[in-house]
Amino acid sequence: MTGGSRSLGTLALIATAALWGSNHVVARAARDAAPLPALVFWRWLPAVIILTVIAWPVLQRGWPDIRPRLRELTIGGVFGVGLFSYLLIGGAYQSPAIEVGFINATTPVWVVLLGVMMGGGQITRAGYGGLALAFIGTILIISKGDPVRLAGLQLSLGNLWSLLAAAFFAWFSIRVREWSRTIETLPLTVVTAWAGLVVVLFPVYVIWVARGGPWFAWTDADMPTALGAIAYTGLGPTMLGNVFYLYGVATNGPTRAAGFLYLSPLCTAMFSIVWLGEQLTWYQAGGIAAILTGLVLLSRPEQDAKTIP
Template identity: 70%
Template sequence: MKAGSGSQGTLALIATAALWGSNHVVARAARDAVPLPALVFWRWLPAAVILTIFALPALRQAWPTIRSRLGGLVVGGAVGVGVFSYLLLGGAYQSLAIEVGFINATTPVWVLVLGRWMGGGHLTAGMKGGIALAFAGTLLIISKGQPQALTEFRFSLGNLWSLLAAISFAWFTIRVRDWTRVIAPLPLMVVTGWSGLIVVMLPAYVVCLATGGPWLVWNEADLGFALAATAYVGLAPTMLGNLFYLYGVATLGPARAAAFLYLSPLFSAAFSVLWLGEQLAWYHLGGIAAIFAGLFLLGRFTRKPAGARSDPALVP
């Protein structure tokens, strides 16, 4: 690999982390202007169309393999793209963007937990310690540093949505790892993206319209701001973020590329403070410290079998 391509791959992955970190920050800012079903639908539709155009040659080549697995891909896209998008952006509509970003950082923990559970693997003591630390950090953020909130159900519903988003995407990531062994990432992203769009996002959007909801913006809101916010989350984090990530994986490899994703919640926190005026509290800092410590332990004590392949996971 040439040095230039490695440098460009690094820049692409830093840009990916920044774009994905900004996703729910912009959604938080748009919550009073755009109904959630409209934002989720229009976030993906333009990106899906453009990515499909880019992916046509690869789609034609991969179609026989895709067709034989189409049922599973549709389910995967419905959960990992459609439901995940609602949970992630819905979390941002109801909770601080800082908290959504930090809770979303627990996705690798849930990948390991679900992977071991689905595959029947064994968790070592070190891995269990890492999971416990990350989970404790998540609970600290969800409860806002007040343990009684967990028993009195006074914690933010948006934080619960964000946690469910991390778990649902972890399940999707495990499926992606299997699919990318036989299907290239770009056509896979297009198929699962359209699946989430058609099976989940479109019906929810139609219901919103049928019950009197606006096509994009609430009557009293600024149409220009609504269009700008929707275009940004659709074209920047969704389309460019995935393309940059694919380029970074191609130039640096999936293992090195995945490490850059830990920058995403840090970008999210910075954007939340700068753009939304949110404040970092002690439980945010304590929670993310515990999450990162847990991720470090998981990385240290997780060993892959010789010759095992590390596949890229796409974040829609």
């Protein structure tokens, strides 16, 4: 991998963090305009069609490498695109955008843990402390600074969805690194996106409409707001964000790429305060401080790195 490619990958990851940071904010603002199944489905459908048209020549050329791995790519798309997208946007529908963004910052922690569990990674002594701090920070946000919430299981469903989304995407990031050794970024994006759309998002959307749900927007919603939210999330965070991220993973590796995602909650916090008028609470600030400190410790090289028993 050339230095130029890695530099471009770094820029792509910074752009990804900004796009995905705005994603939570737009989804939070759109919850009164478009129902969740409609927003998640329609944000992906146009993006996948456009990407397929753009990637078609490369997709045909790379099909011999894709076909033997089609089953595992489909599974990857189900978890890394379909379920992840639904949980991510669903989290923003039910919890403040600031909290959702902060919880999604734990993705690098999951990358490290899952990498070790899958036999492809190591953790340093400092990493143990980093994992503990990131865990404490996440619990602080989920419990909203009140341990009674944990004891009584009075947790925000949106925060739990966001945490599960982070774990799914971490696993997907690890798999992308392996797939990208033989499959180019655009075809990889297209195949996994179609898998998530067809297997998860489309069936959920059909069931929603069949049960009487509105197909696009709430009946009393502002249509320009619904159209704008779906258009932006589809072309920005969904299409460009995923292409940029997969390219960043391919050029920088899953652990380094996931580390850039800590920029995303900072963007989310800034956008949320400016556009939505959300307030930064003490437990949110404390939680993100613990998470970011944990990420720094996780990324520190150390001679005596060792695998988790």
